[in-house]
Amino acid sequence: MRITSRKSALAGLAVVGISTMLLAGCAPAPEAPGSSDKPAASDFLPCMVSDSGGFDDKSFNQLGKQGIDEAATKLGVKANSVESKVETDYAPNITSLIAQNCNIIVTVGFNLAAATKDAATANTDINFAIIDDNSIDLPNVKPIVFDTAQAAFLGGYAAASYSKSGIVGTFGGIPIPPVTIFMDGFYDGVQYYNSQKGKDVKVLGWDVKKQKEGAFTGGFEANDTAKSTAKNLIDQGADVILPVGGPIYQSAVQAIKDSGKDIALIGVDADVTQTDPDITPMLLTSIMKGIQVSVAEVVSEAAAGKFDNTPYVGTLANNGVGLAPFHDFASKVDPGLQGELDAIKAGIISGKITVESPSSPK
Incomplete structure (x- = not known):
């Protein structure tokens, strides 16, 4: 370092506190197989697998779910999200979503990288996005990462x-x-x-x-x-x-x-005063990353046929990370x-x- x-x-x-975070991707990348510019169909199914901690962790899992739910609401569809309790849940949870014909599967966290890569390799017709990992180089996997x-x-x-x-x-x-x-x-x-x-x-x-x-x-x-x-x-x-x-x-x-x-x-x-307001009196500040907004955007682009594997990289410059x-x-x-x-x-x-x-x- x-x-x-x-x-x-x-x-x-510059402004340190941020309330709205907009993330910018890197240079354009080739579209994944099957991508098109057609609008989302009413049967588009966005899905998510959590890391341990659950979707009520008031942190990264919860922000991810808020992002996919936000996109689903705008699309007029319902997202399917499943929780992982332990590491051995990752692969079975992804497999269960593949069986339900999900169009995009978002996996929440670095720990899901191996299971995500295996599933994406075996199912090239399904788009994947993974939060906090950019080790997977496949046309149907989009990394969502942050220079925290x-x-x-x-x-x-x-x-x-x-x-x-x-x-x-x-x-x-x-x-x-x-x-x-x-x-x-x-x-x-x-x-x-x-x-x-x-x-x-x-x-x-x-x-x-x-x-x-x-x-x-x-x-x-x-x-x-x-x-x-x-x-x-x-x-x-x-x-x-x-x-x-x-x-x-x-x-x-x-x-x-x-x-x-x-x-x-x-x-x-997150700004923890928003996700867990009861502890506001002891919070000096929070170090934030734009998980919710990035997930919402990636899912919406996939529904519109604009999915690609270009990583989202959140920085101070694009307000993808910040201090509350x-x-x-x-x-x-x-x-x-x-x-x-x-x-x-x-x-x-x-x-x-x-x-x-x-x-x-x-």
Whole structure:
């Protein structure tokens, strides 16, 4: 990972908080077999398979389902979505949707890559899209990916600015690219703050250089392991915590409540004040990616016969990723913080500040 900067970048202006996210794809790619410009038929069937955590995870699975349901409503059809409880559910769930004659199957998450590739290879007449993975190079598979490190960089800077203890922490579900990319950007955002301000805010829970050593729960479930992991960070003095991995943040919430300490939480994927408003008072901000809008657009294009395998790559430049407003913390953060974040965002977009993660989409 490499970070370069010019202090003059702090003079730029950009809007960090985003409420509407529009994603842009890369260069045009050949249409998948069977594609056409014909409008969607009334019997078009969009389908989705979740990762573990379920469609009520208030995170990436839920956003994916909201996206496919949004597209289905506009098309006047009904989406068919099935939940995966464990890894062994992935392939059977996809097979069950193929048997139901789905026209497009969206799989939610990096963990479904192998099952998605096998199904797409065997069923070339069906279109697939996969969130958070771009390893599949097939004409009937469209990756939906996000350079989340850019937004997480802003989140790390904000966390370092807000921290009173000089210690912040992060932990993840599983050490896979869609998780560690948040942790990379967060770590580097803290280091950028330190370099700009002459501070030494420490990051617990992730070794950005080794890329494998960090705090992980082994899954995306809200459970005692996630709670104890968050507690360990709190016990070491962290007063800002970034949990990365769907529902595991709910366990961090319990750990914070049990501690009785003034600990700020940073959400991921969605603006968590919208998906889980009950915890708004403890949310400093959220690091967002446009899962809902990208899924809705991909499904709508497939229904219109305009499916292709060109990846969607969400960035700060196209508002595919971003940092949520501070909401209840607006009066608690440094008065100059928002302006600094605006300038940093402008610097990242212009290339004056380079944020790189081994997990960034290539």
